[in-house]
Amino acid sequence: MNILAFEGTAHTASVAIVKKGKIVTNLKHSYTTQQPTGMVPREVAEHHASHLKDLTLQALKQANVSMREIDVLAYSAGPGLGAALQVINSFVTALSIKHNLLLYPIHHSFAHLIVANYIAKAKDPLYIYVSGGNTQLIMLKDNLHPVVYGETEDIALGNALDKLARELGYGFPGGKHIEDAAKKADKFIEMPYTVKGMDLSYAGLVTFASKLKDKETKENIAYGFQEHAFAMLMEVAERALAYTEKEEVVLTGGVALNSRLQEMLKSMAEERGIKYLKLEPQYLGDNAAMIGVAAWHFHLHGIEPLKSEEAFTKPRWRIEKHLEW
Numbered sequence: 160m161n162i163l164a165f166e167g168t169a170h171t172a173s174v175a176i177v178k179k180g181k182i183v184t185n186l187k188h189s190y191t192t193q194q195p196t197g198m199v200p201r202e203v204a205e206h207h208a209s210h211l212k213d214l215t216l217q218a219l220k221q222a223n224v225s226m227r228e229i230d231v232l233a234y235s236a237g238p239g240l241g242a243a244l245q246v247i248n249s250f251v252t253a254l255s256i257k258h259n260l261l262l263y264p265i266h267h268s269f270a271h272l273i274v275a276n277y278i279a280k281a282k283d284p285l286y287i288y289v290s291g292g293n294t295q296l297i298m299l300k301d302n303l304h305p306v307v308y309g310e311t312e313d314i315a316l317g318n319a320l321d322k323l324a325r326e327l328g329y330g331f332p333g334g335k336h337i338e339d340a341a342k343k344a345d346k347f348i349e350m351p352y353t354v355k356g357m358d359l360s361y362a363g364l365v366t367f368a369s370k371l372k373d374k375e376t377k378e379n380i381a382y383g384f385q386e387h388a389f390a391m392l393m394e395v396a397e398r399a400l401a402y403t404e405k406e407e408v409v410l411t412g413g414v415a416l417n418s419r420l421q422e423m424l425k426s427m428a429e430e431r432g433i434k435y436l437k438l439e440p441q442y443l444g445d446n447a448a449m450i451g452v453a454a455w456h457f458h459l460h461g462i463e464p465l466k467s468e469e470a471f472t473k474p475r476w477r478i479e480k481h482l483e484w
């Protein structure tokens with residue numbers, strides 16, 4: 160089965176081809192800003208609209224596959240920016256009508272998780288999912304039904320990093336700017352540490368760190384912020400691991416690209432004697448390969464795709480409800 164897959168819930172437009180569960184192409188183009196602004200929804204939608212066609216043609220060419228050889232389409236139906244989701248939905252629906260293909264609507268977050276099973280050969284891990292819009296500790300029952308063990312009570316870790324970066328004058332996305340700045344710090348600043356049971360809160364930490372900008376260097380603020388934010392995450396992750404007795408842990412989502420966070424998880428996993436399964440960078444941030452792999456996973460589980468007229472988008476969509484179409 161050849162799957163042509165599309166991602167575009169947020170800043171990244173991506174097209175991939177998955178042949179019998181094997182990723183053969185994964186192309187992407189991301190919206191960024193030089194100025195300290197966040198994502199402007201209309202600009203993100205325009206970005207995707209202007210790149211989807213070229214990405215699709217390039218993906219087919221690179222995989223040496225024609226549209227006639229595609230068996231099914233897959234697209235990220237949510238959660239995400241409404242305007243961006245509409246662009247993906249229109250594009251994929253048009254393709255589905257033109258080429259008489261069915262389509263799989265994929266929950267973006269579920270795809271971030273399940274791709275680890277296929278790429279890093281995870282069997283039954285605890286997933287630490289940290290991205291711009293999400294911060295959750297999850298396991299999958301029967302590899303299909305998500306159970307959330309803990310999450311942020313307010314903003315996601317990636318969003319917190321992006322907000323702080325904006326306050327410090329960096330462009331979007333901000334996570335990498337904060338990571339690079341933190342490496343040059345020469346002082347540790349104490350900041351608020353907010354863990355409530357299995358949940359976390361990052362909003363107060365961002366406000367606190369932002370207020371330091373006229374008193375401390377960007378580097379020291381970035382370092383202090385990372386150390387506190389990541390330590391909070393490690394605390395709840397360790398508790399979830401103890402509770403679930405999982406022997407594998409996966410770090411996924413765009414913030415998983417952070418080397419300091421990876422280092423902290425590596426040492427925690429070593430101390431607990433469990434496996435930390437690493438994904439290649441191209442599968443951590445948003446990408447269409449994970450959407451194609453999720454569709455392949457659905458196919459293996461006997462889940463039927465939709466007709467073009469049944470395609471939908473869900474800007475707000477809890478991961479526990481990813482099979483409610």
Ligand SMILES: Nc1ncnc2c1ncn2[C@@H]1O[C@H](COP(=O)(O)OP(=O)(O)OP(=O)(O)O)[C@@H](O)[C@H]1O
Binds near residue numbers: 238271414
């Ligand atoms: N090196 C890094 N360190 C920390 N954060 C990073 C790094 N690289 C990227 N990020 C953050 O990752 C986030 C993007 O994650 P991702 O590509 O999964 O997209 P997303 O829109 O957040 O998706 P989701 O819908 O899954 O929340 C941004 O907040 C960005 O700042």
Ligand SMILES: [Mg+2]
Binds near residue numbers: 290291413444
């Ligand atoms: Mg994402």
